[in-house]
Amino acid sequence: MKNDAYLIKLEKKILDIGIKKGSSVIICADVLKLMIILKKEKINFSPNDFIDLMIKIIGKKGTLIFYSFNWGFFNGKIFNHSLSKSFSGALSNAALERKDFKRSKSPVYSLLVYGKYQKKICSMNHYNCFSLKSPFGFLIKKKVKCFLFDLDYKNGAFPFFHVAEQYEKVYYRFFKVFTGKIMIRNVLKKISIKMFVRKNDYKITTIYSSKTDTELKKINALKKSSFFNIKISLLDVSKLYLMTLQQLKIEKKMILRRKSQ
Numbered sequence: 001m002k003n004d005a006y007l008i009k010l011e012k013k014i015l016d017i018g019i020k021k022g023s024s025v026i027i028c029a030d031v032l033k034l035m036i037i038l039k040k041e042k043i044n045f046s047p048n049d050f051i052d053l054m055i056k057i058i059g060k061k062g063t064l065i066f067y068s069f070n071w072g073f074f075n076g077k078i079f080n081h082s083l084s085k086s087f088s089g090a091l092s093n094a095a096l097e098r099k100d101f102k103r104s105k106s107p108v109y110s111l112l113v114y115g116k117y118q119k120k121i122c123s124m125n126h127y128n129c130f131s132l133k134s135p136f137g138f139l140i141k142k143k144v145k146c147f148l149f150d151l152d153y154k155n156g157a158f159p160f161f162h163v164a165e166q167y168e169k170v171y172y173r174f175f176k177v178f179t180g181k182i183m184i185r186n187v188l189k190k191i192s193i194k195m196f197v198r199k200n201d202y203k204i205t206t207i208y209s210s211k212t213d214t215e216l217k218k219i220n221a222l223k224k225s226s227f228f229n230i231k232i233s234l235l236d237v238s239k240l241y242l243m244t245l246q247q248l249k250i251e252k253k254m255i256l257r258r259k260s261q
Contacts, residue, residue, distance in 0.1 A: 004043050007053070010034075013227045014057055014147075017234045024063040024117060024142055026237070027054060029091055029149035037228050047094035054147075055100075055114060063115040065144070066092040067159075068103060070110070073180045073193070079107035081184040086112070104135050107182045108193065109159060111135055117142065129195040130159065130166040137163065139237060146235040153235055154208040160237055161208070164244040165196060172202035216240060 019025055031050050038045040054064055068086035073079045081103060086092040095101045095112040102118050104111045106126035113121045121135045131137060136159055146153065165173055179192045216222035221239035225232050 004038075004041065006038060006041060006043060007045075010227055011053060011057065013225060013232065014054075017147075017223055017225050017232060018145070019054075019057055019147060019234065021057070021059040022061045022116075023058045024065075024115075024139075024144040025054070025058060026065045026067070026139070026144055026146040027091065027149070028067070028146060028151050028153070030089065030151050031091065031149065033150055033230055034227075037230075047091045048098070050091060051095060051098070058115065061116055063113065063117040063144070065114075065121075065139070066095045066101075066112040068092045068096060068110045068112045069108065071108060073107040073182075074178055076180060078188070079180070079182045081105075081107075081110075081182060083183075086110075106134075106193070107180065107191070108195075109134075109136075127191065127193045129193060130162045132163065132167060134163075136160060140241050141238075143236070143238040146237050148231075148233045148235065150230045150232070152231070152233075153240075154210065154212060158208065160241050161244055162196065164241055164248060168245060168248045170248060172199050173197060174199060212240075212243075215243065219243075 029050065031045075031047060034050075035045050051064075058064055066086075067088040069088050070079060070084050070086060072084065084107075086096055092112055095114075096103065101112045101114050102122045104113065104122045104126060105124065106129070109126070109129050111121060117138075121138060124133075124135050124138065126134050128134060132140070140160065140163065173196045175194055176197045177192050177194050179190065181188055181190050213222060213224075216235070216239070219239055221236035221243075223234045
């Protein structure tokens with residue numbers, strides 16, 4: 001990767017938004033637009049370059065996490081812990097091929113982890129998808145941040161919302177057990193996992209509304225910036241989780257969800 005002024009600016013922008021040495025960060029990023037911008041400047045930039053930059057910033061005492069979700073298990077496909085691709089984007093698949101990242105145990109909601117909490121997260125049994133005893137609960141406890149690059153937490157599935165829904169035992173979801181096969185260390189075995197799934201007749205979309213940003217900024221839980229018209233933000237996962245719990249108790253006045261059209 002060419003040592004160019006653009007890349008130095010990118011590193012500074014990431015530092016300015018609040019990521020530093022020792023940070024524990026979940027990365028939710030789409031780097032395609034960045035790669036196009038840098039290509040015009042004749043700078044070769046790959047997903048691995050982005051990962052290397054983030055590792056440089058957080059250092060060995062930090063933790064870097066990518067979602068590596070794969071829903072094939074629900075459809076009867078064998079989940080291969082080492083080889084099954086992530087449905088969570090190019091960055092997570094690049095991390096999957098690296099030796100410095102390890103994958104957590106879930107055949108559906110796995111995480112790819114580098115750094116301080118790698119051993120802890122990847123040794124956790126994860127057969128209850130949204131339990132507070134899962135890696136998601138551990139990340140809430142450790143007050144990790146979520147770094148969003150050209151993505152918005154409001155426009156897609158955010159697993160910590162579902163952790164809050166399960167904790168509150170919301171009426172529009174119920175527990176369902178799925179059984180399937182996984183391949184780990186060349187050993188095939190049958191397992192069952194439990195997931196708090198949505199009832200088919202519930203007509204509210206569980207996605208954070210546009211008002212959520214305002215409420216998060218009031219409690220210093222969201223910081224926004226941009227890099228060459230690419231939106232970036234740093235989100236406090238624990239504060240958003242606690243806010244979600246509070247909002248789920250007052251559903252009729254809830255600001256965090258929007259009604260389906």
